[in-house]
Amino acid sequence: MSRYDPAVIEPRWQEAWDKAGAFTAKADATKPKYYVLEMFPYPSGRIHMGHVRNYTMGDVVARTKLAQGYAVLHPMGWDAFGMPAENAAMERGGHPKDWTYGNIADMKAQMKPLGLSIDWSRELATCDPEYYGQQQAMFIDMMEAGLVYRKAAVVNWDPVDMTVLANEQVIDGKGWRSGAAVERRELTQWFFKISDYSEELLSALDGLTNWPEKVRLMQANWIGKSRGLQFAFDMVGAPAGFDRLEVYTTRPDTLMGASFAAISADHPLAKALEGNPDVAAFVAECRKGGTSAEEIETAEKIGYDTGIRVKHPLDPNWELPVWIANFILMDYGTGAIFGCPAHDQRDFDFATKYRLPIKPVFSADGSDAPLDEAFVPMKSEKVHYIRGFAGEAVQTGDDGVATAIAHAETNGYGKGVTKFRLRDWGVSRQRYWGCPIPVIHCATCGVVPEDKKNLPIELPYDVSFDIPGNPLDRHPTWRDCTCPKCGAKARRETDTMDTFVDSSWYYARFTAPRSTTPTVMEDANYWMNVDQYIGGVEHAILHLLYSRFFARAMHKTGHLPQKAIEPFNALFTQGMVTHEIYKTTDDQGRPVYHLPEDVTVFNVADRRIVVRGNEPPPIDMIDDVDAFIRALADEGLLVEVIPSAKMSKSKKNVVDPMNIIASFGADTARWFVMSDSPPERDVEWTASGAEAAFKHLSRVWALCSRIGEMPADHKGEGDQDLAKATARAIDEVTKGIEGFAFNKAIASLYAFTNTIAKANASTGPMKEAIRTLAKLMSPMTPHIAESIWTYQGGAGLCAQAPWPKADPALLIDDTVTLPIQINGKRRAEISVPKDMPVAEVEKLALADEDVVRFLAGQPVKKIIVVPGRIINVVV
RNA sequence: GCCCGCGUGGUGGAACGGUAGACACAGGGGACUUAAAAUCCCUCGGCUGCAAGGCUAUGCCGGUUCAAAUCCGGCCGCGGGCACCA
Numbered sequence: 010m011s012r013y014d015p016a017v018i019e020p021r022w023q024e025a026w027d028k029a030g031a032f033t034a035k036a037d038a039t040k041p042k043y044y045v046l047e048m049f050p051y052p053s054g055r056i057h058m059g060h061v062r063n064y065t066m067g068d069v070v071a072r073t074k075l076a077q078g079y080a081v082l083h084p085m086g087w088d089a090f091g092m093p094a095e096n097a098a099m100e101r102g103g104h105p106k107d108w109t110y111g112n113i114a115d116m117k118a119q120m121k122p123l124g125l126s127i128d129w130s131r132e133l134a135t136c137d138p139e140y141y142g143q144q145q146a147m148f149i150d151m152m153e154a155g156l157v158y159r160k161a162a163v164v165n166w167d168p169v170d171m172t173v174l175a176n177e178q179v180i181d182g183k184g185w186r187s188g189a190a191v192e193r194r195e196l197t198q199w200f201f202k203i204s205d206y207s208e209e210l211l212s213a214l215d216g217l218t219n220w221p222e223k224v225r226l227m228q229a230n231w232i233g234k235s236r237g238l239q240f241a242f243d244m245v246g247a248p249a250g251f252d253r254l255e256v257y258t259t260r261p262d263t264l265m266g267a268s269f270a271a272i273s274a275d276h277p278l279a280k281a282l283e284g285n286p287d288v289a290a291f292v293a294e295c296r297k298g299g300t301s302a303e304e305i306e307t308a309e310k311i312g313y314d315t316g317i318r319v320k321h322p323l324d325p326n327w328e329l330p331v332w333i334a335n336f337i338l339m340d341y342g343t344g345a346i347f348g349c350p351a352h353d354q355r356d357f358d359f360a361t362k363y364r365l366p367i368k369p370v371f372s373a374d375g376s377d378a379p380l381d382e383a384f385v386p387m388k389s390e391k392v393h394y395i396r397g398f399a400g401e402a403v404q405t406g407d408d409g410v411a412t413a414i415a416h417a418e419t420n421g422y423g424k425g426v427t428k429f430r431l432r433d434w435g436v437s438r439q440r441y442w443g444c445p446i447p448v449i450h451c452a453t454c455g456v457v458p459e460d461k462k463n464l465p466i467e468l469p470y471d472v473s474f475d476i477p478g479n480p481l482d483r484h485p486t487w488r489d490c491t492c493p494k495c496g497a498k499a500r501r502e503t504d505t506m507d508t509f510v511d512s513s514w515y516y517a518r519f520t521a522p523r524s525t526t527p528t529v530m531e532d533a534n535y536w537m538n539v540d541q542y543i544g545g546v547e548h549a550i551l552h553l554l555y556s557r558f559f560a561r562a563m564h565k566t567g568h569l570p571q572k573a574i575e576p577f578n579a580l581f582t583q584g585m586v587t588h589e590i591y592k593t594t595d596d597q598g599r600p601v602y603h604l605p606e607d608v609t610v611f612n613v614a615d616r617r618i619v620v621r622g623n624e625p626p627p628i629d630m631i632d633d634v635d636a637f638i639r640a641l642a643d644e645g646l647l648v649e650v651i652p653s654a655k656m657s658k659s660k661k662n663v664v665d666p667m668n669i670i671a672s673f674g675a676d677t678a679r680w681f682v683m684s685d686s687p688p689e690r691d692v693e694w695t696a697s698g699a700e701a702a703f704k705h706l707s708r709v710w711a712l713c714s715r716i717g718e719m720p721a722d723h724k725g726e727g728d729q730d731l732a733k734a735t736a737r738a739i740d741e742v743t744k745g746i747e748g749f750a751f752n753k754a755i756a757s758l759y760a761f762t763n764t765i766a767k768a769n770a771s772t773g774p775m776k777e778a779i780r781t782l783a784k785l786m787s788p789m790t791p792h793i794a795e796s797i798w799t800y801q802g803g804a805g806l807c808a809q810a811p812w813p814k815a816d817p818a819l820l821i822d823d824t825v826t827l828p829i830q831i832n833g834k835r836r837a838e839i840s841v842p843k844d845m846p847v848a849e850v851e852k853l854a855l856a857d858e859d860v861v862r863f864l865a866g867q868p869v870k871k872i873i874v875v876p877g878r879i880i881n882v883v884v
Numbered sequence: 885g886c887c888c889g890c891g892u893g894g895u896g897g898a899a900c901g902g903u904a905g906a907c908a909c910a911g912g913g914g915a916c917u918u919a920a921a922a923u924c925c926c927u928c929g930g931c932u933g934c935a936a937g938g939c940u941a942u943g944c945c946g947g948u949u950c951a952a953a954u955c956c957g958g959c960c961g962c963g964g965g966c967a968c969c970a
Contacts (some may be wrong), residue, residue: 091970109890164968175968223888227965230887302966306885319938334887336940355885431967438968508970547964554967584953585963685896685908691963698896698936704922752897756907763907828903833951835903847957873950879902 010800011719012711014672016062019792023124031808032075032126032376036535043079044536048517048544048552049086052134053093054112054117059545061666062692065623067543067750068125069683069788073746075126076784076812082536084519085120085127087113088255089136090443090508092175099476104819105442106470111348117669120233123675124791126808131522134510136442138519142465143527144510145447149458156202159456161274166194168644170477173439179299186477193296199446200438200506203558205829207232207429210557219579221689224549231550233430235259238414239343240423242319245328254319254331257342257428261417262409263349265396266370268360270319271312271332275339278331282315288333291675295335302338310359310653311335323398324577334359352700357383370396371409419868432606434555436507438480441472451499459589460493461858466501475823479503512552513559516542517569527568527810537573545583548687553580563769581749583690590650591619604663608648619648673703676790680706684755706760706793709782712766714795716775722860726768735778742785743812751789756785776801779814829854830881836863839880847874854880 024033027302035041047067050060064085069084077139094105111133120127133140151157154725169187173196178185203210204607211232214225238261241253272278272294273335291313298304312332321327337346338354350360351369357380360367375393386392388406400412417423431651437446448460451794459466469487472480479550481487481503492499514527520536521529544552560576563569569576593602620641641647669678681702738761745754765778780801785809787794798807817876829849831835837859841850851872854860866884871883 048970088970092968093970097968176966176968179968221889227888228929231966300968302886302950306966308885310885434943435967440968445928464922507968509967512970545964545970546889550965551967687897690890690897692896697909705908708923753907756898830902832950833902833949837901863964871950873902878900879951880952881902881950 010710013092013707013793015676018796019122019124019675022120022795025806026126026808029278029806029809031127032071032081032588034084034128034536035080036532037080040080042082042536043071043074043541044082044539045541046084046519046539046543048542049088049512049515049547050086050116050541051091051093052109052112052116054115056116058664058666058682060120061123061586061678062688062709063545063747064120064123065679065682065789066581066583066688066749068123068127068679068791069392069539069541069746069751071220072540072788072791072808073127073520073743073812076787076806076810077225078811081126082519083125083127084131084133084522085125085129085364086132086515086522087116087134088508088512088515089113089134090141090505090511092177092442094442095440095474097615102640104472106468107443109134113317119729122670123679124664131519133515133518133522135444135508135515138465138467139731140515141444141511141681142467143518144444144506144514145464145466146461147458147508147514147527147563147566147568149461150568151201151562152458152565154562156562156565157206157664158200158202158433159197160200161195162198162200163193163300164196164198164439166192167477168192173468174299174475176299176301177299179304182298182304185727188298191299193298193396196437196439199448199506200434201434201436201558201562203434203555204429204431206561207234207431209561210554211429213557213575217575217580218311221580221582222810223545223580224580227549231431231554234427234432236414236425236427237342237415238410238423238801242322242329242418243325244331245318245320247278247317249329251281253277254278254345256345257426258347259752260349260352260406260796261423262394262399262406262681263352263370264321264323264341264347264413266322266349266351266368267329267347267399268356268366268368269330269332269863270345271337271359273332273337273339273344274333274335276333276344277335278315278317278345281345282333285513288313288315291333299535303843306336308335308354308662310362311586312359312363314363316633322417330365331675332363341430341865342428351380352383352385352824354383368396368485370394375402375615387500387608395493403623415781418589426433434558436510436855437504438507439482439503439504441468444511445481446502446506447494448502449490450502451500453494453497454492456498457492457499459492463493463585470775481505484537497775504539505615509551509555510559513555514563516556517560517563522622527563528568533568535568535574535578537569539577541579541581542577543581543583545781550584570824581688583688584686593621593645593647593657603648619705620646621648622646632681638783656681669699673699674792676706676793677703680755680790683751685754688881705762706790708766709762709786709797711760711839713779713783716765716772716779717800719775720771721772723772725768725775726731727768727770728774731765731770731774731778732816733767733819734761734768735781736815736869737761738764739781739813739815743815746788755789758782758789761770761785783807784810825877827854828878828879829857829860831860831863832883833881836860845875848878850874850876850880 031666045067047063071081075081085694089109097108097805098105135141151373165179167174167184167187167189169189170184174184174191179191183189184191186351211234212772214229217225235285237257237259239257241255244251244254279292283292290496298308298794309548312334312639317331318328319331321329350367351355367378369377371392371394377395391403391405393403399416400408414425445468447466449457449459451457463516469484486623488501488503490499490501517528521532555578560569561574562573564574591608593601595601608621609859633737665680677699681699704808738757741757742754745757761782783797784807791808795807803810824840826838826840828835839853839857851874867884870881875880
């Protein structure tokens with residue numbers, strides 16, 4: 010066997026797999042199916058290490074399941090609509106379509122050398138009319154099913170560019186291009202009625218037992234079910250038609266601590282008061298800045314006293330002022346609240362600022378002392394009500410709320426209401442590079458869905474990006490059309506869909522990617538659901554929640570079977586790939602970042618030093634390390650190392666996977682991203698780690714050569730030990746892969762490799778062991794595994810060979826070593842037969858000479874024996 | 885501001901509530917070599933001890949338990965999300 014040369018073997022095996030059609034998904038009634046999917050990429054043009062990690066994880070699962078006898082579906086596609094394509098067109102000219110398809114070709118060319126077991130015949134791109142035409146058909150179906158409507162909603166408005174901005178394009182409250190102060194402006198927009206499914210999307214989370222607990226929690230909090238009291242204040246001094254002010258509160262037990270009422274700047278009452286120039290100015294002030302919750306909630310809290318008063322529901326003589334406040338959201342509840350500063354920090358800050366009363370309703374011990382900050386214990390905690398009006402004086406917050414609601418209902422001033430924080434999904438985007446909303450505006454018929462036979466409504470190619478705004482708006486021949494209902498001249502909707510719509514059903518499309526309907530029931534029935542979905546935790550809420558909603562909508566409109574309404578049986582959220590950042594400073598003190606390949610890292614006397622360039626300075630004969638470092642700094646060579654962060658172009662802490670593949674091969678890149686770090690955690694890319702991975706693969710290669718050259722009749726003593734080690738490796742690697750503990754699987758493979766290298770066994774068992782090693786490595790490093798497999802006489806392709814099974818008899822040891830603790834500290838250990846009864850183990854433990862010495866005659870109070878685990882003696 | 889997560893040697897990490905540091909990287913020492921690279925062997929949390937060993941140690945403080953990195957409460961630090969980034 011020659012030298013390990015990935016550049017030679019990797020293309021050869023990739024070709025062999027292609028030729029064998031090894032990864033083409035084929036429905037097979039005789040096999041169980043397995044659908045593994047990684048979140049599809051946005052075609053930025055370059056793959057990065059995060060992609061390599063994500064797709065390698067999916068590939069490990071897919072290859073293992075294939076070996077275990079499943080019919081595997083492992084597809085790949087492109088989340089191809091979105092802003093970057095338009096930005097590229099604006100910055101560099103060119104067309105979003107050309108840019109996108111060029112990027113897809115580039116990225117595919119970079120993914121191919123990784124040797125992923127992808128069925129490329131199912132490839133799809135969301136920007137392809139074949140895909141988005143079906144999405145338009147479903148939009149129309151959803152309109153007919155009552156899941157789509159229009160309403161006014163606020164957007165970020167750039168008053169200089171006269172264009173809508175994405176939250177990302179609002180920086181410090183200003184438009185990213187114009188620099189103008191952004192305003193919130195209302196626009197009529199299209200919405201999906203995801204709120205129809207609030208309760209169901211929440212309760213169904215309980216069934217997602219193979220999802221990370223944290224993702225389910227985040228989704229539950231996002232949906233935000235709450236039980237509270239809705240009631241109306243009688244108003245004094247309000248404009249005509251505003252007799253009562255509806256408010257919703259989740260803490261009705263704090264009603265006696267009310268010190269003011271506050272309404273959103275978007276509240277109808279605020280609008281009615283805008284005749285007053287002071288109010289108008291204040292409301293305008295509130296509308297400054299972007300629409301994001303982060304911006305609104307971190308903005309300084311400001312308020313305006315309207316002069317209107319409301320009467321407290323429990324005391325008609327008690328009046329509270331009505332304020333307009335910038336931190337009240339119109340989207341949640343009724344857009345109006347009562348403020349209880351004693352038990353809500355935000356209200357506390359507001360009350361302090363505007364000198365409003367702060368009256369505690371309850372306290373920990375029943376005292377009525379003034380507060381320095383809001384007292385907000387958990388609702389499950391018991392508190393002393395000083396100003397309670399319902400239920401016990403000492404009760405939990407939960408009970409306080411329940412009795413307050415009951416009190417309100419009995420006395421007729423309010424009622425218990427369940428509300429959700431989840432808002433309907435606004436899908437309108439005033440942008441070109443997205444799926445056109447298939448709707449027509451007709452002067453006589455109103456808003457009419459396009460006739461399905463006219464689908465797809467394709468994006469026109471002849472558009473320009475030289476002026477801001479949506480090019481579709483100023484494209485007359487595309488925009489002008491005829492009404493499908495009455496045939497009169499009409500206008501096409503120029504909004505396109507949120508790209509989250511595209512990614513909310515691609516998993517279903519993969520089951521029949523070329524069909525002329527969105528899905529084909531037979532295929533969806535066979536392949537759905539996705540058995541294992543893998544992607545970044547940053548998608549924990551929006552993408553996954555939208556997909557769960559969309560699957561339900563697709564079921565309602567006949568595009569998915571009932572069983573697919575929860576499309577992802579198991580979810581795994583992987584961590585990011587990070588790298589340390591190398592920084593120097595230029596003459597003006599501005600930071601300059603350096604690519605990892607443009608610096609040199611070395612050690613001098615236990616000090617890790619990084620310098621610019623590819624050559625380390627001469628380091629022999631250094632006796633004063635500090636002086637040496639100072640000298641480097643004076644020459645401007647010394648590089649500052651900033652701790653690892655997510656790889657990003659702006660910080661230049663990126664490693665191009667293509668460079669790694671070019672120097673070490675795909676197997677090394679794959680092995681490294683799967684080793685060391687647990688997959689859910691961030692992994693730091695280190696050059697030394699990649700080299701170590703390559704070294705290890707070379708060692709395995711050399712070991713394979715050595716075994717191949719063993720004389721056929723060699724006999725060794727260690728056959729049984731090797732058989733046991735093999736069984737253990739099979740067991741541990743299988744469990745590691747199935748439990749998404751790839752790092753542990755790889756640790757077992759290191760140990761197994763070391764065992765084989767040191768083993769003194771006969772030739773046959775040695776060959777058997779290394780073939781098993783190759784098969785166990787093959788999900789991670791498929792190419793080298795094929796070479797070893799073939800060299801050692803394995804039948805057919807390693808990729809298609811069955812997964813090995815561990816002989817259970819070989820996994821059990823006859824004797825176990827039990828540590829003995831005295832008062833919880835490990836003091837000794839004994840070796841006992843694995844089935845020894847507890848009483849005998851106790852006797853043996855107490856007779857142990859170390860134990861006797863430590864006990865020094867003290868009486869034993871208690872002895873705890875955890876069979877097969879540990880013994881603890883308590884004195 | 886709100887929601888969620890994470891924190892273990894010089895580094896990445898391992899550890900059904902049960903021997904903290906598996907497996908690696910880096911470092912140190914040695915073998916081979918004219919030399920270097922490669923390879924192989926030994927060592928490797930800290931303090932202490934000739935040694936056997938002892939003490940100490942999982943961000944910080946407190947609690948539950950025979951036993952806590954793990955469970956509970958509080959704090960600190962870092963990261964993700966916050967509805968028009970994908």
